[in-house]
Amino acid sequence: MGMTMTQKILADHAGLKEVHAGDLIEARLDKILGNDVTTPPAIKIFEQTGSTRVFDKDRVIMVPDHFTPNKDIKSAELSKCMRCFAKEQQITNYFELGRKDMGIEHVIIPDNGLILPGDAIIGADSHTCTYGALGAFATGVGSTDLACAMISGSTWFKVPEAIKVILKGKPGKYVTGKDIILHLIGMIGVDGALYKSLEFEGDGVKHLSMDQRLTISNMAIECGGKNGIFPVDEVTLAYIAKTNPGRFNAKDYKVYTADEDAVYSSVIEIDLSQVPLTVALPHLPSNTKPACEVKDMKVDQVVIGSCTNGREEDIKTAAEIFAGRKVADGVRCIVIPGSQRVYRKALDEGWLKIFDDAGCVISTPTCGPCLGGHMGILAEGERCVSTTNRNFVGRMGHVKSEVILSGVPVAVSSAVMGRVATPDEI
Amino acid sequence: MSVKGKVFKYGNDVDTDVIIPARHLTSADPKHLASHCMEDIDADFVKNVKEGDIIVAGSNFGCGSSREHAPIAIKASGITLVIADSFARIFYRNAINVGLPIMECPEAAFAINQGDEVEADFDTGVITDLTTGERFKAKPFPEFIKRIIDAGGLISYTKMKSEA
Numbered sequence: 001m002g003m004t005m006t007q008k009i010l011a012d013h014a015g016l017k018e019v020h021a022g023d024l025i026e027a028r029l030d031k032i033l034g035n036d037v038t039t040p041p042a043i044k045i046f047e048q049t050g051s052t053r054v055f056d057k058d059r060v061i062m063v064p065d066h067f068t069p070n071k072d073i074k075s076a077e078l079s080k081c082m083r084c085f086a087k088e089q090q091i092t093n094y095f096e097l098g099r100k101d102m103g104i105e106h107v108i109i110p111d112n113g114l115i116l117p118g119d120a121i122i123g124a125d126s127h128t129c130t131y132g133a134l135g136a137f138a139t140g141v142g143s144t145d146l147a148c149a150m151i152s153g154s155t156w157f158k159v160p161e162a163i164k165v166i167l168k169g170k171p172g173k174y175v176t177g178k179d180i181i182l183h184l185i186g187m188i189g190v191d192g193a194l195y196k197s198l199e200f201e202g203d204g205v206k207h208l209s210m211d212q213r214l215t216i217s218n219m220a221i222e223c224g225g226k227n228g229i230f231p232v233d234e235v236t237l238a239y240i241a242k243t244n245p246g247r248f249n250a251k252d253y254k255v256y257t258a259d260e261d262a263v264y265s266s267v268i269e270i271d272l273s274q275v276p277l278t279v280a281l282p283h284l285p286s287n288t289k290p291a292c293e294v295k296d297m298k299v300d301q302v303v304i305g306s307c308t309n310g311r312e313e314d315i316k317t318a319a320e321i322f323a324g325r326k327v328a329d330g331v332r333c334i335v336i337p338g339s340q341r342v343y344r345k346a347l348d349e350g351w352l353k354i355f356d357d358a359g360c361v362i363s364t365p366t367c368g369p370c371l372g373g374h375m376g377i378l379a380e381g382e383r384c385v386s387t388t389n390r391n392f393v394g395r396m397g398h399v400k401s402e403v404i405l406s407g408v409p410v411a412v413s414s415a416v417m418g419r420v421a422t423p424d425e426i
Numbered sequence: 427m428s429v430k431g432k433v434f435k436y437g438n439d440v441d442t443d444v445i446i447p448a449r450h451l452t453s454a455d456p457k458h459l460a461s462h463c464m465e466d467i468d469a470d471f472v473k474n475v476k477e478g479d480i481i482v483a484g485s486n487f488g489c490g491s492s493r494e495h496a497p498i499a500i501k502a503s504g505i506t507l508v509i510a511d512s513f514a515r516i517f518y519r520n521a522i523n524v525g526l527p528i529m530e531c532p533e534a535a536f537a538i539n540q541g542d543e544v545e546a547d548f549d550t551g552v553i554t555d556l557t558t559g560e561r562f563k564a565k566p567f568p569e570f571i572k573r574i575i576d577a578g579g580l581i582s583y584t585k586m587k588s589e590a
Contacts, residue, residue, distance in 0.1 A: 074452035142494035144523035191486035
C-alpha cells in the first residue's frame with residue numbers, strides 16, 4: 001500500500017519501511033521548539049524528571065515572542081526563566097529580542113534556515129505546522145511533550161490519515177495564500193481535517209511563493225489538521241539555497257514524494273482562479289465569506305502581522321497598497337513586521353515611511369495582539385480586521401469584541417475605508 | 427475507577443482561548459488558571475463547579491492553541507472528566523499528558539443534558555446518565571495511550587522507559 005508524503009517522513013524517522021494511518025510510532029525529531037508561554041512549564045517538568053541536559057543543544061529552539069517585549073512583571077519572569085535555561089544549556093538557537101535573526105518563531109525559524117525538506121519537527125505552539133510549506137513534517141504539541149522531547153529527542157505520533165488538496169490554476173490579483181486557506185477552512189470546517197494531514201499538490205502550487213505557502217500551512221491547524229505539507233519544487237529549493245546554503249550545497253536534506261497509490265480519506269479540488277478575497281467573520285475561522293459581500297461592517301482597528309502574515313511579502317504588499325493613502329478617521333492600524341530582518345527590509349525599502357505617513361502604528365516583532373497579549377487589545381464592542389489566524393470569542397481582548405480574519409490586501413483596504421473593504425474600492 | 431458528578435454542558439468547538447484566555451497565561455500555576463477557567467464562555471463556571479463535576483461538550487473540544495494550561499485549568503477547577511463528541515488533537519495529547527481523564531462518545535455528548543448527574547467507569551468505558559437512566563459506551567483508548575495513562579502520564583511513562 002502506498003504512502004503519503006507525511007507517512008513517508010514519519011516512517012523514516014521511526015526507522016520503519018512502511019507505516020499506515022492509525023499506527024502508533026516513536027519518531028526521532030530534527031528540531032524541537034518552544035516559546036515564552038509554553039517553554040517555562042516544560043522547563044519545570046524537565047527539572048522534575050531529574051534531567052540535567054537537553055538531548056542536543058543544536059536541535060532545541062527557543063523564541064521569546066508571545067508576551068515580548070515583556071508586557072508586565074509576570075511575563076518578564078517567564079522570559080527570564082527561558083533565557084536562563086537557554087544559557088545554562090548553551091542552546092544554540094535561542095533568539096534574543098532586537099537581534100538580526102530574531103522575531104516571531106514561525107517567521108524566523110524557516111528564514112534562518114533551520115528547517116529543511118524531509119525534517120520532522122514538533123513545537124509547543126499550535127502553528128508549528130507552518131513548516132509543512134518546506135516539505136517537512138511539523139506539528140504542534142503541549143509543554144509536557146516538549147519537555148519529554150527535550151530529554152529524549154523523540155516523541156510518539158499516531159500516523160495520520162490524509163486529505164489531498166489539489167490546487168489548480170492561478171490566483172487572481174490580490175488573492176493571497178491567506179484567502180486560499182480561509183477558503184479551504186470555510187469549505188471543510190474547523191474540524192474538517194481533525195487528526196489528519198493536509199497534503200497540498202497540483203499545478204497551482206507553482207504559482208505560490210514560499211511566503212504564501214507558509215501562510216497556508218500555518219493555518220492547517222485551524223481546520224483541525226495535524227500538519228499541512230507541500231511538495232518540494234524549485235520554489236522550495238531556491239528558498240533553502242538562500243536560507244541555508246551550506247546544507248543546500250551539500251544536498252543535506254531529503255525530498256519525499258507521495259506514492260502514486262497513496263491512500264487519502266478524501267480529495268478536495270480548489271480552482272485558485274475562483275478563490276475570492278476572503279474574510280472569516282466572528283467567531284470561527286470557518287465562518288468565511290467573500291470580502292466583497294461584507295461591506296457594511298465598520299472597524300475600529302486593523303492588525304497586519306503575525307506568524308500567519310508578517311513575512312516580507314506581506315509587509316511589502318501592505319506598503320504598496322498603503323502608498324499615498326491614509327488610515328481612516330477612527331481607525332488604529334498596527335503594522336507588525338514578523339522579524340527583525342523584515343523590519344530592517346521595511347526600513348531600507350522605505351515601507352516604514354509609507355506606514356508612518358499613512359498614520360499606522362509600527363511595532364517591533366511580537367505575537368502581541370494576535371492572542372490578546374498586548375500591543376492592541378480590543379475594548380468591549382470593538383471590531384478588528386486582522387491578518388492573524390484566530391477569531392475566537394475574546395481572542396484579541398474583551399469577550400464582546402470581534403475579530404475578522406483576512407489577508408493583507410483586505411486588511412489595508414479596510415484600514416483606509418474604515419470598514420471591511422477590498423483594494424478595488426480604494 | 428469511576429467518577430460521578432454534575433454536568434456542565436457546552437457546544438461544539440470549545441476553544442482553548444475560552445477555556446483559559448491568553449491574558450491569564452503569564453502564570454502556569456494550576457490554582458490561578460482554575461480561578462479563570464471557562465470565564466469567557468461561562469462566567470458562572472468557577473462559582474458553580476464542584477470537585478467531581480463533569481464537562482460534556484460537542485465536537486472539536488479544545489481546538490486552537492497548544493497551551494497545556496487549558497487541561498490544567500479544567501483539572502484544577504475540580505472537573506474529573508471531559509466527555510466530548512471529539513477532541514482537537516493537541517488538547518487530546520495534553521489532557522492525557524497532564525492526567526485529565528477524557529472520553530470520546532458522540533452519543534453521550536449529544537444526549538446528556540446540563541445539570542444531569544453522570545457516572546463514568548474508566549475501565550469499561552461505560553457512561554451512565556443517572557438522571558435519565560441512559561447508558562453509553564465510550565470509544566476505547568488505543569493500547570499505547572492506555573499505557574501512558576496507566577503510568578500516570580507521559581512524564582512517568584518516559585521515566586519508566588528510560589529506566590527499563
